[in-house]
Amino acid sequence: MITSPIWLPATLLAGATQAWRTAIQRRVSHSLSLNAAGLVRYLYGLPFALILLGGYRLAFPGPLPSADPLFLLFCLGGGLAQIIATNLLILAFAHRNFVVGTAYSKTEAVQGAILSFLLMGERLHPLAWAGIGCGVMGVMLLSTGGKRMGPADFIKALGQPAALTGIASGFFFALTAVAIRRATQEVGGSDPILAALIVLAVTVTLQTLMQGGYLLAREPAEMRKLLSSWRVSGQVGLLSALGSACWFTGFATAPVAMVRIVGQIEVAFTLGFGHFYLGERMSRSEVMGLVLVVGGVMLALAGTM
Numbered sequence: 001m002i003t004s005p006i007w008l009p010a011t012l013l014a015g016a017t018q019a020w021r022t023a024i025q026r027r028v029s030h031s032l033s034l035n036a037a038g039l040v041r042y043l044y045g046l047p048f049a050l051i052l053l054g055g056y057r058l059a060f061p062g063p064l065p066s067a068d069p070l071f072l073l074f075c076l077g078g079g080l081a082q083i084i085a086t087n088l089l090i091l092a093f094a095h096r097n098f099v100v101g102t103a104y105s106k107t108e109a110v111q112g113a114i115l116s117f118l119l120m121g122e123r124l125h126p127l128a129w130a131g132i133g134c135g136v137m138g139v140m141l142l143s144t145g146g147k148r149m150g151p152a153d154f155i156k157a158l159g160q161p162a163a164l165t166g167i168a169s170g171f172f173f174a175l176t177a178v179a180i181r182r183a184t185q186e187v188g189g190s191d192p193i194l195a196a197l198i199v200l201a202v203t204v205t206l207q208t209l210m211q212g213g214y215l216l217a218r219e220p221a222e223m224r225k226l227l228s229s230w231r232v233s234g235q236v237g238l239l240s241a242l243g244s245a246c247w248f249t250g251f252a253t254a255p256v257a258m259v260r261i262v263g264q265i266e267v268a269f270t271l272g273f274g275h276f277y278l279g280e281r282m283s284r285s286e287v288m289g290l291v292l293v294v295g296g297v298m299l300a301l302a303g304t305m
Contacts, residue, residue: 004192007254008262008301014246015266021239022089024232031229035215036222038086042207043226044237045244049204052245053197065189067198074186075199078179079207085172092166104166105173106139106293109264112174113257119178122255127303131296132257135264138292141285177247177256184252196248200241261300267293 021041032040089105110132116122124132180199187195215223226233250259268290 002254002258004253006193007250007259010246010249010253011259011262012265014243014250015263015268017239017243017246019266021236021243024236024239027232032225033219033222034087034090035211035219036226037090038083039208039211039215039226040229040233040236041086041240042083042204043212044230044233045240046201046204046208046237048238048241049197049201049244052241053201056194056197060191060194062191065187065191065195065198067188068186071183071186071199072202074179074183075203076206078176078183079203080210081172081175081179082203083207083211085169085176088165088169088172092162092169104139104163105169106264106267107136107167108170108173108177109257109260110136111171112177112260115174115178116181116256120181120256122257124255124257125303128258128261128300129303131261131298131300131303133296134299135261135293135296138289138294138296139264139267141289141292174256174260177251177260180248181251181256184248192252193249196252197245199252200244200248204241204244258300262297264293265297 085105092104113124113129113132117124180203183199183203184192184195187198189195212223215226247259247263250263
């Protein structure tokens with residue numbers, strides 16, 4: 001159920017911000033270990049998440065909502081799922097380029113639709129399901145990396161490490177979305193933006209403790225390298241906090257599947273960053289895949305009207 005129209009601009013802004021953040025994070029990952037590169041978005045994002053929450057409270061003062069006891073459990077589960085998803089996405093980048101790694105992870109839209117139906121009973125309009133199908137076709141085309149592939153070749157490609165890690169990343173991102181939506185519902189109150197920012201601050205704090213504690217215990221040298229990369233890592237943290245605030249606002253005001261379907265527009269921004277920022281060439285098949293993804297977003301939006 002859509003409770004506020006703010007979900008749409010929040011989701012579009014989240015897609016743009018996440019693509020920008022992921023492009024910068026990929027640069028950082030070249031000099032850091034897998035876990036250190038993943039921690040960047042939480043450790044450096046935490047101050048900005050707290051600033052966003054504090055700034056919103058100053059602008060819109062009022063009583064804090066009383067969260068349900070399950071609130072922390074959903075924040076913890078969503079935070080852990082996002083850590084796993086992020087690490088898998090970074091692994092996918094190592095196997096293929098930035099655009100293709102992200103394309104595989106975008107299967108989270110259909111995975112999220114299935115999970116939100118099974119776990120939360122959220123139902124979609126037939127046009128939204130058509131949009132999912134169109135978007136998945138676009139992602140499949142993008143995943144070829146510009147190569148001509150027949151059905152047999154494509155099925156074989158699905159067994160490659162980039163496909164397996166990317167699709168697994170999408171699954172854990174879908175789990176993250178479901179857990180975060182439940183966490184915002186447990187916050188209570190009538191302000192979905194405040195609920196989203198509270199969930200963001202608590203979740204990022206837990207993620208910093210979980211992955212930061214692991215890094216200190218197992219890879220202390222990587223922690224020192226991470227702290228010395230503050231100039232670039234600070235940009236990742238800022239963009240991560242802004243993007244997550246927008247994603248969480250979307251989850252607080254609309255079904256998970258709808259947010260993730262529209263969020264596939266991130267692929268368009270990803271192609272742009274991959275081409276202009278990282279210097280990766282864009283093939284004709286990638287352009288066609290992009291058209292299908294955008295078409296899927298439009299169908300999904302039509303299903304809400």
